[in-house]
Amino acid sequence: MSEHSPTASAVTALVEAATAAPSMHNAQPWRFRYAAATCTLELRPDPDRSMPRADPDDRALHLGCGAALFNLRVAAAHAGRHPQTALLPDPDDPQLLATVRLAATDRPSPGLAALYPAIPQRHTSRRPFADQDIPAELRDRLSGAARAEGAELAFPDPWHAAHLLDLVADAEGRDSLDPSRFEDVARWTRLGDASSPDGIPEYAFGPRKRDGAAPVRDFAGRRPGADRGSAAFEGVPHIALLGTAHDGRADWLRAGQAMERVLLLATLADLATAITSHALEWPDLRELVRDPTSAMGHVQILLRLGYGPPGPATPRRPVHEVLQIDT
Structure with missing residues (x-):
């Protein structure tokens, strides 16, 4: 399969799936940048969305960004891509949390792709659950x-x-x-x-x-x-x-x-x-x-x-606010 860069709309769809991830108080503390020349997405934190009282070391911020990164990998696999992922790849750029190269492949991960339908379904539920065992x-x-x-x-x-x-x-x-x-x-x-x-x-x-x-x-x-x-x-x-x-x-x-x-x-x-x-x-x-x-x-x-009622969908920022595309 020949290597080719996904379209801007395809990249936007991937990031939209990524941003459905949970984060502390739904602050959505992530930013993405796509380099078309290398078919690579960069993930960085949004420091304006940190929690100085509850999360002074940004541990929870990193968890939220990690959750968005996983959604991105799932969406990429669903789209027939192999998400080649590196965490903290550049010691000279500590704000670069991860890179994901969207490699073309004949064998996208079925394990990741199978989780894709759950991305829009997963919502935090703050309602009572049944007193029922989990098998x-x-x-x-x-x-x-x-x-x-x-x-x-x-x-x-x-x-x-x-x-x-x-x-x-x-x-x-x-x-x-x-x-x-x-x-x-x-x-x-x-x-x-x-x-x-x-x-x-x-x-x-x-x-x-x-x-x-x-x-x-x-x-x-x-x-x-x-x-x-x-x-x-x-x-x-x-x-x-x-x-x-x-x-x-x-x-x-x-x-x-x-x-x-x-x-x-x-x-x-x-x-x-x-x-x-x-x-x-x-x-x-x-x-x-x-x-x-x-x-x-x-x-x-x-x-x-x-086992109980799912939570309602909570709002998400427009993708254009969190994604920069370099063509």
């Missing part, structure tokens, strides 16, 4: 998806799960005592405004938690807003820890890709999904999140999985 076979497949991206996914035993919920409650309590901790949430949540192309709109907050143990963040806080109602959430939530052996920038990007691979596979398996970082936003609590008996070195994100 062991599905858990194994989800763990395998994380391993395929160089990360680990672990489902904690009941004791450790209860400990995790205590840590989330601890983080909530600390935040309530420090108003400055709410600054990032206030910036990226949209009370009564569904027109913004980023952030979390009020309709996606979900109901207030009346009962149950699910780690669901109340993004409204004490601010007045529309009556979202309340609901009883699951008493035994299914939480999974996604982590890496090390804790550098490349590890964060790998974790973001693994997170998205797990979420897309879960979506195709009819699981509702959500991500939570609340207990990880405090360095001392993050140390305690890890199971000391496991081989997982550093927990990067917590996932909440279960």
Whole structure:
């Protein structure tokens, strides 16, 4: 098959799929640049979309960019391309998070391409899930998806799960005592405004938690807003820890890709999904999140999985705002 550069519209479609990825508070902290001469997309962070209070080292920003990178790889495979990916390829350009060369191929990855239908279907759900077990076979497949991206996914035993919920409650309590901790949430949540192309709109907050143990963040806080109602959430939530052996920038990007691979596979398996970082936003609590008996070195994100209603679609920035094409 002869090498040729995809059209501008084809590149735009790939980046549109990439930007459907989750990110902390839906800040969408990514920028893409396409060089037609080399058929290569560059991924860089958007520093104006960082979280100085909740994510001072930009770890969560890297996870979001990693998730967008994985979506880009999936979309490229679906389009019949082989996405040749390099993380942090240039030591002299630390803002260059990754490059993806869109190589033509007769053999696009079927494993990646099969996940493509889940990209527009995956949405964070902040609604109650059923108190229903996730089959062991599905858990194994989800763990395998994380391993395929160089990360680990672990489902904690009941004791450790209860400990995790205590840590989330601890983080909530600390935040309530420090108003400055709410600054990032206030910036990226949209009370009564569904027109913004980023952030979390009020309709996606979900109901207030009346009962149950699910780690669901109340993004409204004490601010007045529309009556979202309340609901009883699951008493035994299914939480999974996604982590890496090390804790550098490349590890964060790998974790973001693994997170998205797990979420897309879960979506195709009819699981509702959500991500939570609340207990990880405090360095001392993050140390305690890890199971000391496991081989997982550093927990990067917590996932909440279960059978329940999918979340609503949240807005995305127009592609022309995040993509530059050099012809």
